[in-house]
Amino acid sequence: MTPAVQSQPEVAYQWMKSYIAALPREEETFLNEAVLAKSTGTSRTPVREALLRLEAEGFVKRIPHKGAYVPPISDPDVRALLQARAVVEKWAVMAVEAIPDGQLDALQRIIDLQAEALDDPARFIELDTEFHTLMVRAGGNPILADFYASLRQRQLRIGVRAVSQGTERARDVLREHLSIVDALRARSIQAAHGAIDAHLDSTRQAVIGY
Template sequence: MSRKDSAQDVAYRWLKQHIGGLPRHGGTFLTEAEVAEATGTSRTPVREALLRLESEGLLQIVPKKGVFVPPISDAQVEAVMQARALVEDWAVRRVTPSSEEFLAELERLVAEQEAAIEDPVAFIDADRAFHRAIVRQAGNPVLAEFYESLRDRQVRMGLRAVAKVKNRAETVLTEHRAIIVGLRDSSPAEAGEALATHLSSTLAVLRLPDVGSWGPER
């Protein structure tokens, strides 16, 4: 990996984690100079990292003003989680019973999450992959595409959920394993209930008021 790529990756990961820790209510402006100073990189890799994050929907580059991280309202949180529940419940019941190959994939993703428990960005990346795998396995490309459209909001929400409550990452792992147990037992009801419990607990965390701040220094 080149120095340029390495610096861009450093800036990208710092920004993603920092954005995940910003308060949901009220937008926030950042500048290239601030990020460069915080990450110890030059402004060129910071600019490239910002473009990547803009393409992911996590921020908006505003000419002559800086970078704007938009707020996420309570209504948006509720709407996204409701949409997730509808799609994922249908998917998890449809993939029951599951093949050993698919179950092994889910086990691998949970193992990746466990290995990344001290790295919120990597943890949420693996989290998204876990849920995406279930939706894709259900075999409906229209729903899978719709689910992907929720990705940008989910990334920031997921980072906040992991950051706001102590031991939340461990709880997520336990809840993911319960979903796998339901699938392995070939029980649509058990898998659906485990998924509902997981999404419900996530929503409960997201509903908590913003307190303090959290970022890469943690």
């Protein structure tokens, strides 16, 4: 089967998302449309379409007469993000008895894919986001799921940074994800909450060091 050819807006979007994800979280920057068009091998029109999509997903902020702004992510931002994640993720697994085995199998498949992406930080963290998003959706609250999705760009940026210094942190993530799935399979809220807390605590230490 011939692979589907990506549209120019999709090419621009994927390139820019990867570029933003790889930026040091402490840095801020403006994205220039002309430079982006050259870098992505497209024109300004698909770049603008991609920027609108990235803005809707929270990756950039459009500032009149200046362009697309990528804000920094401070240490307090990281702590606040992880606190928000803890609230949502721990709530989502409160209904652990109702989570179908099929969803737990899907979580395991994502872990397996992550194991194959240890040398690709951006792909690894995209799968990480998939893992946690699926877990949150299992809670059955679409409003909380939408809120969790709004954290996506910050999760992607701090996550890529954390696993870009080698595979040690990525391997830790695999073990921590397995602990979460094992707790869910055991239908233990207490164990699931403990596994989530341990995972987010080690993420915080990997990102900000304390």
